[in-house]
Amino acid sequence: MKRVFWFRRLHKWLALVAGIQVSIWAFSGLYMTVVDLDIIHGDHLVKKQESLPIDPLLLVTISPVLMESIIPVQSIELKNYFGSAVYEIRAHKKNRVIVDAYTGELKTEVNEQQVRGNVAMVYAGTAEIISIEKLRLYPGEIGGKKLPVWRVVFGDSVASTLYFHHISGKLISKRTHLWRVFDKLWTLHIMDYFRSKGHQGYLFRFFSISSLLLAIFGSGLLFYRLRGEVK
Amino acid sequence: MRIVSQLKRLHKWIAILIGIQLLLWVVSGIVFSFIEHREVGGNFIFKNNKNDQITDAADFSGVLKQYPQSTQITQITLLKENFFKIELREQTLLQETETGRLVTITKELVREIAIKSYGGKGQLKDIVLVNQRSDENRGMKLPVWQVVFEDSYGTHLYLSSTSAEYQGVRTDSWRIFDFFMMLHFMDYGDRGNFNNGLIIFFSLVLVLFSISGMLLVTSSFSQRDFSQLLYRFIDNQHVKLRILNVEGKLQKIKVSKDTRLLEALESNNIELPSVCGGGGICGTCRIRIVKGRALSAAALSDHDLLEEQDLTKGYRLACQLSVHHPMDIEIEKEY
Numbered sequence: 001m002k003r004v005f006w007f008r009r010l011h012k013w014l015a016l017v018a019g020i021q022v023s024i025w026a027f028s029g030l031y032m033t034v035v036d037l038d039i040i041h042g043d044h045l046v047k048k049q050e051s052l053p054i055d056p057l058l059l060v061t062i063s064p065v066l067m068e069s070i071i072p073v074q075s076i077e078l079k080n081y082f083g084s085a086v087y088e089i090r091a092h093k094k095n096r097v098i099v100d101a102y103t104g105e106l107k108t109e110v111n112e113q114q115v116r117g118n119v120a121m122v123y124a125g126t127a128e129i130i131s132i133e134k135l136r137l138y139p140g141e142i143g144g145k146k147l148p149v150w151r152v153v154f155g156d157s158v159a160s161t162l163y164f165h166h167i168s169g170k171l172i173s174k175r176t177h178l179w180r181v182f183d184k185l186w187t188l189h190i191m192d193y194f195r196s197k198g199h200q201g202y203l204f205r206f207f208s209i210s211s212l213l214l215a216i217f218g219s220g221l222l223f224y225r226l227r228g229e230v231k
Numbered sequence: 232m233r234i235v236s237q238l239k240r241l242h243k244w245i246a247i248l249i250g251i252q253l254l255l256w257v258v259s260g261i262v263f264s265f266i267e268h269r270e271v272g273g274n275f276i277f278k279n280n281k282n283d284q285i286t287d288a289a290d291f292s293g294v295l296k297q298y299p300q301s302t303q304i305t306q307i308t309l310l311k312e313n314f315f316k317i318e319l320r321e322q323t324l325l326q327e328t329e330t331g332r333l334v335t336i337t338k339e340l341v342r343e344i345a346i347k348s349y350g351g352k353g354q355l356k357d358i359v360l361v362n363q364r365s366d367e368n369r370g371m372k373l374p375v376w377q378v379v380f381e382d383s384y385g386t387h388l389y390l391s392s393t394s395a396e397y398q399g400v401r402t403d404s405w406r407i408f409d410f411f412m413m414l415h416f417m418d419y420g421d422r423g424n425f426n427n428g429l430i431i432f433f434s435l436v437l438v439l440f441s442i443s444g445m446l447l448v449t450s451s452f453s454q455r456d457f458s459q460l461l462y463r464f465i466d467n468q469h470v471k472l473r474i475l476n477v478e479g480k481l482q483k484i485k486v487s488k489d490t491r492l493l494e495a496l497e498s499n500n501i502e503l504p505s506v507c508g509g510g511g512i513c514g515t516c517r518i519r520i521v522k523g524r525a526l527s528a529a530a531l532s533d534h535d536l537l538e539e540q541d542l543t544k545g546y547r548l549a550c551q552l553s554v555h556h557p558m559d560i561e562i563e564k565e566y
């Protein structure tokens with residue numbers, strides 16, 4: 001059979017196999033390029049971070065007794081979360097201890113009042129808070145860690161959500177529907193349908209190689225057509 | 232109704248417009264799925280020897296007084312000494328906790344840190360203070376210390392020139408990955424940006440391309456294309472055709488059921504002219520059905536490319552017609 005017949009046939013059948021995935025790549029790619037990444041990240045939701053307005057005269061050094069209880073200490077960070085000065089001590093295995101830098105005492109959990117105060121300081125939008133609650137675990141959209149977290153949802157059109165640390169009250173994450181859509185589309189784009197490590201690669205390879213063949217046979221057809229005749 | 236031909240023309244023009252980028256997208260996608268992502272990151276080449284343990288908390292008040300504009304101050308250890316890492320908006324500094332002296336990051340210090348953390352199977356070859364912006368040090372503050380290792384990964388380690396902090400690892404896999412990222416994101420400017428106008432335009436056109444392609448898939452498949460496969464592989468059925476050419480020569484042939492007439496003739500060595508290879512675009516594969524049930528049906532492309540009065544006379548495109556019942560067919564050209 002003539003070569004061009006084969007090209008036509010293969011192009012047609014490959015389009016049947018890979019067409020839907022190519023369309024998914026096209027639509028998800030368009031969304032991801034059109035919506036600005038900073039907006040996806042929700043950077044517009046929060047005010048710029050201030051430098052440390054901590055009073056050096058009130059600063060307390062961490063007591064040796066406390067230091068000995070957190071062996072081994074990897075680093076000590078002096079931070080300012082919304083006007084409260086804290087030391088964040090990083091220990092082994094991602095353990096963290098948060099100490100009030102003015103009293104030297106271990107920080108206890110923030111309450112709703114304090115979270116509201118933190119929202120007022122950090123939130124740059126104008127929408128009302130429609131819910132504020134303490135969750136027992138991180139929800140999936142911020143990584144599902146087994147730690148409590150404060151979630152604040154705003155009444156805007158993209159359901160903007162801010163997450164705050166349960167002890168320090170620090171802003172942990174920002175999510176909007178724009179992010180949630182992006183996340184879903186990303187999964188579709190890299191064909192990570194089963195959210196599993198090993199297998200997704202084969203699926204992706206199968207479809208990307210099919211589309212390469214689709215494109216190659218398509219180019220062949222284009223070539224014959226532009227030449228205007230069949231050999 | 233010329234929708235199908237219009238779609239095909241659109242599909243062709245888009246292919247001309249974005250064909251090359253389309254190939255680049257697919258090829259880079261394949262590269263991403265085959266490349267060793269561990270080697271792209273390169274972190275495994277370095278030991279994660281955490282800083283030494285801090286036993287005594289330092290007094291932060293002095294350094295805080297000195298740098299009230301800092302965003303964070305961290306006490307760390309580096310090669311067994313205690314330091315404050317002072318993060319300012321523009322840069323990060325390192326200060327000895329004991330003396331309050333700022334640390335200059337010398338070549339010797341960089342060497343010591345690099346050798347201590349390197350876990351690969353090569354030799355440290357060179358240490359250079361790099362002042363020139365390049366793809367490798369994109370996003371790092373210049374000048375930056377570059378440590379070159381002679382190993383199979385082509386490892387470069389980057390350390391900050393003000394704080395000796397880790398800035399990144401670059402390997403040959405990273406270089407390949409980065410090159411294809413540039414192609415995939417059409418990111419030929421400052422880099423690291425996939426919200427550029429060029430790629431938005433091309434993505435939009437790709438969406439049109441895939442929509443037209445999917446519509447063409449639905450219009451170019453007939454049910455018989457699928458049954459044809461079955462007949463071919465499972466239950467080989469044949470249909471008898473009688474072919475008349477203009478000179479009145481008659482030929483009887485047997486063809487597999489539900490194949491397209493153009494291909495069926497082709498496999499009986501009757502070559503009809505065809506420019507588009509059976510795409511229903513060129514109209515050159517025209518034949519006339521003299522007798523047979525197929526007379527009643529005409530495909531979309533038939534309506535696109537043939538005149539109504541010709542259709543009633545029995546003219547059809549051979550490439551659009553699936554052979555299901557016996558037919559008498561007249562062809563114009565000699566064969």
Ligand code: FES
Pocket residue numbers: 504505506507508509510511512513514515516517548549550551
């Ligand atoms: S081969 Fe071109 S229309 Fe049939």
